[in-house]
Structure formats: structure tokens, C-alpha cells
Amino acid sequence: MTVHSAFIGIAHYAYNQLLHPDPEVRDVAEAWLKPAYRFAANAGTQRVGGPLGAIASRRDCREAESIPEADYQDLIVRMHRLAEAAKAEGIIELFVEPTPMRREWPWTVAQAVKMAEDVADAAVPWTFCVDWGHGTFEPLYGRYRAGMADWFETLGQKIGVIHFQQTDFQYDRHWDFTEPGRIDPQAAAALQRANGVEAPVFLEVLYPYERDDASVLDAVKRTTSLLKSVFA
Amino acid sequence: MTVHSAFIGIAHYAYNQLLHPDPEVRDVAEAWLKPAYRFAANAGTQRVGGPLGAIASRRDCREAESIPEADYQDLIVRMHRLAEAAKAEGIIELFVEPTPMRREWPWTVAQAVKMAEDVADAAVPWTFCVDWGHGTFEPLYGRYRAGMADWFETLGQKIGVIHFQQTDFQYDRHWDFTEPGRIDPQAAAALQRANGVEAPVFLEVLYPYERDDASVLDAVKRTTSLLKSVFA
Numbered sequence A, B: 001m002t003v004h005s006a007f008i009g010i011a012h013y014a015y016n017q018l019l020h021p022d023p024e025v026r027d028v029a030e031a032w033l034k035p036a037y038r039f040a041a042n043a044g045t046q047r048v049g050g051p052l053g054a055i056a057s058r059r060d061c062r063e064a065e066s067i068p069e070a071d072y073q074d075l076i077v078r079m080h081r082l083a084e085a086a087k088a089e090g091i092i093e094l095f096v097e098p099t100p101m102r103r104e105w106p107w108t109v110a111q112a113v114k115m116a117e118d119v120a121d122a123a124v125p126w127t128f129c130v131d132w133g134h135g136t137f138e139p140l141y142g143r144y145r146a147g148m149a150d151w152f153e154t155l156g157q158k159i160g161v162i163h164f165q166q167t168d169f170q171y172d173r174h175w176d177f178t179e180p181g182r183i184d185p186q187a188a189a190a191l192q193r194a195n196g197v198e199a200p201v202f203l204e205v206l207y208p209y210e211r212d213d214a215s216v217l218d219a220v221k222r223t224t225s226l227l228k229s230v231f232a
Helices: A006-016 A023-042 A069-089 A109-118 A149-158 A185-194 A213-230 B006-016 B023-042 B069-089 B109-118 B149-158 B185-194 B213-230
Strands: A047-050 A093-096 A126-131 A159-164 A201-203 B047-050 B093-096 B126-131 B159-164 B201-203
Touching: A023 A047, A023 A069, A047 A159, A069 A093, A069 A109, A093 A159, A109 A126, A109 A149, A126 A149, A149 A159, A149 A185, A159 A185, A185 A213, A201 A213, B023 B047, B023 B069, B047 B159, B069 B093, B093 B159, B109 B126, B109 B149, B126 B149, B149 B159, B149 B185, B159 B185, B185 B213, B201 B213
Parallel strands: A047 A093, A093 A126, A126 A159, A159 A201, B047 B093, B093 B126, B126 B159, B159 B201
Antiparallel strands: none
């Protein structure tokens, strides 16, 4: 009997070839987004977005704290072009969703503020999609700093949409609210109100593939019922 | 503030349109597998496979215990044709990976035995890929019946490959062996030896996307080192 880990090795190898963002890959992504904006507009969706920049770790898997300045400036130029393209298709707002990892950008409140300033004159507003499982991720931000208060207080009206979930702050769990966790929905809604953030709240929950469908339906119903009363 | 769950609703709706396996979707899948076999053979891989049959739950999310007989017979006919196609491309063995859910087929030892009999005369052998996180999944199989012993004892030489992972038997976790869990690697290797199963063991571990790359590399190294000594 032998143990193989070839799948893992190959995936890591391919991933780490990309030591810096590749301009041609960025070109492909930028070109892909334009028909995506058209599709969204045709489907009646005027606001779109998602996670933004990806930075590969080094070949020894170490992750840089910061994106290289030239790559950041290239990203800002592309965000301006994307806003023009989105406006031409009828999109009225674009979102950036910060994720809790150094391999994506921006991942801190300060980086998000800088980016907001650098795209303030874009053809359509770039705002942020904050997620209750991202800002609270303790392994990255540290137990004393992790939390959503800084995001709400600092970004304020720059928050365009909110993703909501239950989590233990140890991973980006995307649990529903039938699971025990560290987020108190009442306190979450109160924090949002206290900061005057009017953005809509989306429940974003994920389930293991092997879970029975009926139990998922039941859990979603119970969670939605709870949250509708909390955020009413 | 309002709470939206439109994403979930749309996904569930689309999924549940397919109340029975659609012959045209099966045609597409069968046609897709032939060039996949060619690709594998050209890449030097002579044995390929994966999970097999998918059965949608009902629109109220209830899942049937069994695949309809006509759909099962159609599946067996297609497995014979696939074995012919695989042989023509130079593939010498095909795997079926049972998964712990009623929405896929086969998911019990008895179903696997029946399927093995029904494809025994195929152009290349159809064998099984068993997974330590599938057969042990208590929510489906029940706490008193979940376990790998039945799979090893009953399928024996019909097992062509083994997926190995750490798990708590509550979900198909795909943890590595730096995580606490209910699988004892020594006992797992002993069970395999006691049943004379010579199939290779693949470590199949998955990590949350937000986990730091260096910590993943370290965990894989420690796990591989442990398992190499256990399965030596």
C-alpha cells in the first residue's frame, strides 16, 4: 500500500507559477466582465460585483502583506475602465467584496479606504460588499482586532451591500442561524443601524453537498424567519 | 433593511426541475466522457472514474430512497458503452465512487454489489473507489451501521482505489491528520490489510479557501509523513 498526494502537489505547483498578477490574465478577466455586465443588465440587475484582486503566494507558500505598487496602480486603471464599460451597459453601481486573505485585495479597512479614494471619480460608484464572516476572521486579523465595527464606522455610506451569516470567527463558515456561533443577529442589526448603513442584507449560507435537501430547506426557512424579524 | 434569500431560491428551483434523470443530459455526460478518457490516456493515466449517478430530490426537497428501475437500467447500458469507449482509448479500469447521499447512486454496499454484478461483463473492469469519509457518514447510514468494514469485507477485490481523510463522521470533512477526528490511521490500514485489499490509498484533503497557504503546506507535509509510516 502506498499513499499518494499527487493531486495536491500539482495544484499547488500550477498556482504558484503566478508569482505576480499576469497582465494577460487580467486582460482576459477585464474582457470577460464586459459581457457579464451586459448579461446582468439584460436580466434586470443594475448592481454587480464580487471579490477583486488575486495575488499568488510565493512558491514556498508564503504570502506577501501587500500588493506591489505597480500592480495596484494597474488595478485602479482597470477599475476606471470597468466602470465606463458598466455604465455603457446600464449598470449603476459596482461592488468590491473584501475577503479575509492576503492573496486577495483589499483585505483591510485601510486598503478599502485607499481604494475608494482612488476610484472616487469612476463613471459609476464603486462601493463595498462587507461580509460578517470575513471581517471577523481571527486567524488573519487577530483576536483583538477582528470584528465588523471598523468596517461599518469607517466605510459607512461606501458600503453598498452586506453579506450575513453565522460563524465561529475561525473560518468563513457561511453557517445559517440554526447553528451555534458567535454572531448575535440583534447586535449585528443594531451595529448597522448605529452607523446609518442602509445597504440591503443578503443571507449567504453554504451547506455541505452531502446534507439532505429537506433539512437544508427547513434550516433556510427557520433562518429566514428569524432574520426577517430581526432586520424588519 | 431587508433580508434577501433570492440566490438560494433560484438555485433550489433550477435544481428541482430535474425530477428524474434527463436522457439528454445523460447523453451529454456520456459524450463528454469519451474525450475525457482520451485526454487521460494521452496524459498517461490508464484508470479513471468518479461519482456516477445523480438523482434530483423532489420539489419539496424530499429525496427518494431508490433510483427508478428504468433509470437504473439505462445507467447500466451506458456503463457498458462507456467501458467500450474507454477500452478503445487505452483505459484499462473504470472507477465508481459511492457518495454518502441518496441523490447519487450507488450509496449503499448492497447497491454497489448489484451494480458490480450488472456490469461484470463490461469491456474493461468497473471497480469502486471507497472513501473513509463517505462510508462513515452517520446522518445517512445511522450511527450503528456507518463504518468502512462492510465496504471492505463485501466489495473486497472490487475496490480499485481508496480515498483517505480525517473526519468526525458527521460530514464528509476531508480533514488532514493534524485535525482531531474519529479515524485511527493504524486501524484503517489494519482493516484494509485484513481484507486483503491491495488498492492504492490517496490522501484526499480539502482546505478552506481563506486559510493561509503556508499553513496548508505544513499540514500536508506533516500528514503525508505520518501516513507514509502507517501504510508502509
